[in-house]
Amino acid sequence: xxxxxxxxxxxxxxxxxxxxxxxxxxxxxxxxxxxxxxxxxxxxxxxxxxxxxxxxxxxxxxxxxxxxxxxxxxxxxxxxxxxxxxxxxxxxxxxxxxxxxxxxxxxxxxxxxxxxxxxxxxxxxxxxxxxxxxxxxxxxxxxxxxxxxxxxxxxxxxxxxxxxxxxxxxxxxxxxxxxxxxxxxxxxxxxxxxxxxxxxxxxxxxxxxxxxxxxxxxxxxxxxxxxxxxxxxxxxxxxxxxxxxxxxxxxxxxxxxxxxxxxxxxxxxxxxxxxxxxxxxxxxxxxxxxxxxxxxxxxxxxxxxxxxxxxxxxxxxxxxxxxxxxxxxxxxxxxxxxxxxxxxxxxxxxxxxxxxxxxxxxxxxxxxxxxxxxxxxxxxxxxxxxxxxxxxxxxxxxxxxxxxxxxxxxxxxxxxxxxxxx
Numbered sequence: 001x002x003x004x005x006x007x008x009x010x011x012x013x014x015x016x017x018x019x020x021x022x023x024x025x026x027x028x029x030x031x032x033x034x035x036x037x038x039x040x041x042x043x044x045x046x047x048x049x050x051x052x053x054x055x056x057x058x059x060x061x062x063x064x065x066x067x068x069x070x071x072x073x074x075x076x077x078x079x080x081x082x083x084x085x086x087x088x089x090x091x092x093x094x095x096x097x098x099x100x101x102x103x104x105x106x107x108x109x110x111x112x113x114x115x116x117x118x119x120x121x122x123x124x125x126x127x128x129x130x131x132x133x134x135x136x137x138x139x140x141x142x143x144x145x146x147x148x149x150x151x152x153x154x155x156x157x158x159x160x161x162x163x164x165x166x167x168x169x170x171x172x173x174x175x176x177x178x179x180x181x182x183x184x185x186x187x188x189x190x191x192x193x194x195x196x197x198x199x200x201x202x203x204x205x206x207x208x209x210x211x212x213x214x215x216x217x218x219x220x221x222x223x224x225x226x227x228x229x230x231x232x233x234x235x236x237x238x239x240x241x242x243x244x245x246x247x248x249x250x251x252x253x254x255x256x257x258x259x260x261x262x263x264x265x266x267x268x269x270x271x272x273x274x275x276x277x278x279x280x281x282x283x284x285x286x287x288x289x290x291x292x293x294x295x296x297x298x299x300x301x302x303x304x305x306x307x308x309x310x311x312x313x314x315x316x317x318x319x320x321x322x323x324x325x326x327x328x329x330x331x332x333x334x335x336x337x338x339x340x341x342x343x344x345x346x347x348x349x350x351x352x353x354x355x356x357x358x359x360x361x362x363x364x365x366x367x368x369x370x371x372x373x374x375x376x377x378x379x380x381x382x383x384x385x386x387x388x389x390x391x392x393x394x395x396x397x398x399x400x401x402x403x404x405x406x407x408x409x410x411x412x413x414x415x416x417x418x419x420x421x422x
Contacts, residue, residue, distance in 0.1 A: 209417045
């Protein structure tokens with residue numbers, strides 16, 4: 001075997017480094033690369049065993065490759081090495097070379113070294129710039145003095161290339177996982193969008209327009225139209241108090257529960273109370289949802305409202321040119337299964353319209369984090385109070401877009417406009 005002195009790598013070992021660099025770049029499968037590298041390192045250093053330990057996302061140390069002389073995987077690697085050496089190198093970033101750990105004063109109090117009868121130990125950091133991302137560790141339990149300063153230099157050189165390969169493989173996996181997550185979220189968005197009404201109701205003397213704009217790929221807001229067998233129509237607007245996938249899943253639960261509950265109930269208040277009891281039973285994470293439910297009766301020209309902690313729907317009275325807020329009649333769903341809910345009944349006349357909306361409308365931010373606010377909302381509605389429902393909705397969307405500009409969306413924006421024509 002050709003020997004080297006510190007600062008000098010033999011032609012044989014330079015060839016090894018070149019071959020290893022090719023191995024590093026032959027695959028982006030991190031486990032495959034690390035196993036090949038450890039087999040080469042064991043052969044080059046005459047080690048009995050070799051291990052690669054990497055930091056996980058939480059900063060802990062995880063064994064990613066554990067190999068023996070015969071290129072087999074070692075089971076239970078965490079119990080086969082000197083943890084103190086591994087942790088020290090990972091913490092301090094300085095390599096450790098021990099010719100005979102049994103007589104080395106640095107390890108005299110290390111039980112793992114004594115109990116495992118470790119002789120020669122060599123451990124070097126895997127470093128990306130100033131960040132130690134793991135270590136390469138080799139040892140020999142049979143022969144002392146087997147590792148030299150030249151072996152330390154070789155292993156440091158291998159570790160430098162290995163660290164880059166590890167980081168590239170990790171970044172590749174992050175990209176793959178991100179792409180997979182984005183695809184899954186896109187499918188989830190399509191499923192969620194499919195739960196929303198595919199078209200607005202066709203009710204003589206009425207027109208309806210809805211807007212649903214998630215701040216993220218999926219949303220915690222939703223709206224719904226629920227027709228009854230006797231010709232009445234339920235309008236729903238809801239906002240789950242969370243974001244992302246948890247909110248989207250809870251939104252799906254809420255939608256199906258409310259739909260089933262109000263259709264079977266004697267009154268809107270009874271239906272929402274029943275939905276609340278079911279949602280409380282399923283709300284394991286303490287999530288809740290604000291919701292407004294309005295039952296329109298086109299024949300009696302009335303609207304019955306149950307407002308479970310939601311933004312008060314707005315009712316424009318054309319005859320007196322007045323914009324009223326329908327009051328809250330209970331707390332959000334999912335808070336307390338025993339909570340009662342009241343309902344209010346209001347007459348509605350031709351020319352009147354309703355706006356149901358989530359707080360993503362009034363709390364939309366501009367680049368300076370100023371909110372759109374209730375006064376701007378009122379101003380838009382008053383300016384277009386005689387316009388068709390589609391024009392009111394378009395004006396509100398346009399006002400929101402002009403106000404927020406290039407600022408990223410702060411929250412989901414959802415609203416429904418319902419106008420009585422005759």
